[in-house]
Amino acid sequence: MKTSGIAMLSTLFLLIQLATSDPSKEAFVECLKNQASKSPKPISKAIFTAESPAFVPTLFAYxxxxxxxxxTKRNPTAIITAMDETHVQATVICTKNHSLLLRIRSGGHDSEGLSYVSNEPFIILDMFNLRSIDINIEAGTAWVQAGATLGELYYSISQKSKVHAFPGGVCTSVATGGHFIGAGYGNLLRKYGLSVDNIIDAKIVDVNGKILDRKSMGEDVFWAIRGGGASFCVILSWNLKLVLVPEVVTFFRVDKAHEEGAIDIAYKWQEVADELPEDIFVRLQFHHWGEPVNKFTVRFIA
Ligand SMILES: Cc1cc2nc3c(=O)[nH]c(=O)nc-3n(C[C@H](O)[C@H](O)[C@H](O)COP(=O)(O)OP(=O)(O)OC[C@H]3O[C@@H](n4cnc5c(N)ncnc54)[C@H](O)[C@@H]3O)c2cc1C
Known part of the structure; x- marks a missing residue:
């Protein structure tokens, strides 16, 4: 009796094991560990699967x-929070070897959720640990890793110089990884163009897991990653050309409702905004303040 009871328990245990273990996931994790075996940082600390207590907080952090x-949302099979460039290389190689879909996330601001949502099994490569910023004021350049946010970049520049800046977007929690691959526009647009007009080099991981820079990726790929979207590679870091700005700038904002002549201002703005000197940037924003939708803001930055 005793023996058959133990046998039944063992069978039950095995059935539970079979139900919960996923050989393809285990093989993928094993591949990561093999590929990153020489990494200075153990990749095991960067791997989060559904069994990890930190899986859900990590998924929702960005x-x-x-x-x-x-x-009905599908969860990723695993989240790899790369702590070293070798982890990015390993993730690219192993998702490819195991025919898994790879979603790359830097700041998580994608309007379509493309960095963390999928209808088929997928892996998230999370870049938030790779966010170092290295500024060389003498050369007027900076290297910034993909996980750094625009706010962190602007703040770091301001800590080194009051007359340097970088032309990028206005939302400080957007990350440079996703922002620059889509071009990047902001308050310095008229004076200095898009972010990508001021990017001079980049480090990427290609589909074979190789790290390339501008020279080794070639001018066509370098052109494509600056505005062409996310499908070419994983961006590790960008080399930026800083621009010069006055130490003091003037900023003011005017809020006008429909009955206060808002439409006339919007009309006039279209005629004058692009004719003004390039040192003046005038931004028009429509805002919804209660019902009816009739209020908007004009922002002047000179
Ligand atoms: C509130 C808000 C304000 C915004 N303001 C501006 C603005 O002022 N100016 C402007 O130009 N844009 C603005 N945007 C748009 C923003 O620049 C894009 O949504 C940008 O793609 C977000 O980048 P992310 O890294 O934060 O997002 P993510 O969701 O992480 O990434 C966006 C896309 O880039 C891919 N990607 C991310 N990291 C990498 C990487 N390292 N390598 C390869 N692919 C990668 C992702 O897979 C995804 O497809 C704004 C967006 C929001 C939500």
Whole structure:
């Protein structure tokens, strides 16, 4: 009796094991460990699967659009929070070897949730640990890793110089990884163009897991990653050309409702905004303040 009871328990245990273990996931994790075996930082600390207590907090840390937080949402098979460039290389090689879809996330601001949502099994490569910023004021350049936010970049520059800046977007929590691959525009647009007009080099991981820079990736790929979107490679870091700005700038904002002549201002703005000297940037924003939708803001930055 005793023996058959133990046998039944063992069978039950095995059935539970079979139900919960996923050989393809285990093989993928094993591949990561092999590929990154020589990494200075153990990749095991960067791997989060559904069994890890930190899986859900890690998934939601950069889940910026609650529109995609539905009960039918598919969770990633694993999240790799790369702590070293070798982890990025390993993730690219292993997702490719195991035919898994790779989603790359830097700041998580993608409007379509493309960095953390998928209908088929997928892996998230999370770049938030790779966020160092190295500024060389004498040369007027900076290297910034993909996980650094625009706010961190602007703040770091301001700590080194009051007359240097970088032309990028206005949302400080957007990350440089996703922002610059889409071009990047902001308050310095008129004077200095897009972010990508001021990028002079980049480090990427290609589809074979190789690290390339501008010279080794070639001018065509370098052109494509500056505005062409995310499908070419994983961006590790960008080399930026800083621009010169006055130490003091003037900023003011005017709020006008429809009955206060808002439409006339919007009309006039279209005629004059691009004719003004390039040192003046005038931004027009429509805002919804209660009902009816009739209020908007004009921002002048000179
Ligand atoms: C509130 C808000 C304000 C914004 N303001 C501006 C603005 O002022 N100016 C402007 O130009 N844009 C602005 N944007 C748009 C923003 O620049 C893009 O949504 C940008 O792609 C977000 O980058 P991310 O890294 O934060 O997002 P993520 O969701 O992490 O990434 C966006 C896309 O880039 C890919 N990607 C991310 N990291 C990498 C990487 N390291 N290598 C390769 N691919 C990668 C992702 O897979 C995804 O497809 C704004 C967006 C929001 C939500």
């Amino acid at each position: 889940f910026r659009n609650s529109r995609f937080n539905t009960t």
